[in-house]
Amino acid sequence: MDAAQVGGGGFADGTGVQSAAPGWRSTEDLCRVRVMRVTHALVQVAVAIMANPDDRQWGYALSRQSGVRSGVMYPILRRMLEEGWVKDGWESADEATKRRPRRYYLLTDRGRQALGALLVSAQSDPRFRGIQPRPGLQFDWKRLGLRSACD
Structure with missing residues (x-):
């Protein structure tokens, strides 16, 4: 032994x-x-995040923009945090007058590359054909070298 x-x-x-x-x-x-x-769901959340890649993203707003239920979206955000694709923080007490401070998510450079690559590959995957930003959400497909399903 x-x-x-x-x-x-x-x-x-x-x-x-x-x-x-x-x-x-x-x-x-x-x-x-x-x-x-x-x-x-991951592709839909990626589209919502990449629509405003430089802005703070709020969980509730991401859920509405992506059409993904919170019970599915928050585990996706947790995995994105673990992978270093997003970082998180809490809004200041000054910003959160008359309510509790909200948690926000910021896209990292690593996340910008990963989500950009994910969206590029999703464009050629038949499972994700026709995924479009929800109404009212502006997304510049050309910025990522993609074309919209409507083009």
Whole structure:
């Protein structure tokens, strides 16, 4: 029996914690190799975010603009936060007069690239044909090198 088998799963260094592979911050990173699944809801949220990529995005407004229910949208936003596609913050108390402060989301450079690539690939995927911004939402498809389904 070697030291790695002693003590119910401890490792040879006696710490009980496996050391990370070179280039990884921790063994948790090794388990985190997953790709965000491209769904209709994700594409709709991406269209809503990319319509105003430089602005703060509010969860409720994103839900309305994308047509995605909050129970589906907030897990998408959480995964975007984990991937570094968006960052979040809270509006100041001065901005939130007579109500609780709201959480906002800001698109990062990494997110701009990822969501742009997602929308480019969605344009050629038959599952997402015809996805358009909801009425009242302006989206510049040409800015991303895309063409609208109406073109």
